[in-house]
Amino acid sequence: MSTTLHTFDNGAALAEGLADAVSAALATGIATRGTASIAVSGGSTPKAFFQALARKDIAWDKVTVTLVDERFVPPESDRSNHALVTANLLQGPAAKAHFLPLYHAAASAEDAAGLSSKATAKIGTPFDVVVLGMGTDGHTASFFPGGTQLSRAIDATTPRGVITMEAEGAGEPRLTFTFSSLHDARLLVLHIEGEGKKVVLAKAEGPGDEAEMPIRTMLRRAASPLQIYWAP
Numbered sequence: 001m002s003t004t005l006h007t008f009d010n011g012a013a014l015a016e017g018l019a020d021a022v023s024a025a026l027a028t029g030i031a032t033r034g035t036a037s038i039a040v041s042g043g044s045t046p047k048a049f050f051q052a053l054a055r056k057d058i059a060w061d062k063v064t065v066t067l068v069d070e071r072f073v074p075p076e077s078d079r080s081n082h083a084l085v086t087a088n089l090l091q092g093p094a095a096k097a098h099f100l101p102l103y104h105a106a107a108s109a110e111d112a113a114g115l116s117s118k119a120t121a122k123i124g125t126p127f128d129v130v131v132l133g134m135g136t137d138g139h140t141a142s143f144f145p146g147g148t149q150l151s152r153a154i155d156a157t158t159p160r161g162v163i164t165m166e167a168e169g170a171g172e173p174r175l176t177f178t179f180s181s182l183h184d185a186r187l188l189v190l191h192i193e194g195e196g197k198k199v200v201l202a203k204a205e206g207p208g209d210e211a212e213m214p215i216r217t218m219l220r221r222a223a224s225p226l227q228i229y230w231a232p
């Protein structure tokens with residue numbers, strides 16, 4: 001598996017450069033198959049990228065947007081990735097996109113995972129675009145070190161879909177697409193910013209168990225080349 005590092009001078013240039021690449025991939029998907037799909041991450045990193053992507057002039061009504069992972073919190077929560085996407089990506093031209101949330105107001109995270117697996121199964125496979133993030137603990141999606149279902153989540157034979165995850169570093173229970181759902185995206189991106197995350201990435205690229213730094217699953221086993229977008 002291969003990785004390519006795309007380096008930018010600052011976060012604003014990175015947001016624009018990544019939005020250019022992602023919108024081109026979505027436009028290709030629409031031109032080739034009539035529709036396109038993208039799964040995006042939450043957290044603090046993607047806000048400027050979402051705002052840049054939302055301004056792109058593509059046929060947003062033919063695009064399905066979902067999340068790589070989510071906290072089991074309603075969209076009213078300021079911890080919700082759904083809320084982040086609504087406020088920053090599903091705006092302007094991109095408001096016409098079809099959004100499939102992972103959170104559902106179900107009795108349990110397990111029930112919500114079942115509902116979101118069923119709803120997102122309607123998206124064609126593989127995703128046109130997956131944009132991953134990475135935490136300073138080496139997690140990606142909600143593949144957390146020590147996570148209750150980490151081995152199931154990162155097992156390539158686990159079917160596509162959404163499962164739950166609980167971990168000490170995760171806060172709330174999580175909902176996450178499995179490795180098999182994400183690793184073969186037509187455009188597979190890791191979006192990270194800051195010197196600290198570059199140090200974490202360098203450590204992940206070295207030897208060690210995948211379970212200690214689950215981003216290693218993508219660095220080592222993704223079927224698609226991993227495009228790493230970084231700025232200081």
Ligand SMILES: O=C1O[C@H](COP(=O)(O)O)[C@@H](O)[C@H](O)[C@H]1O
Pocket residue numbers: 040041042043044045046068069070071081132133134135136140141142
């Ligand atoms: O918990 C999460 O964190 C990671 C990284 O977030 P950041 O704040 O360091 O950018 C993110 O990729 C993931 O989607 C999110 O749920």
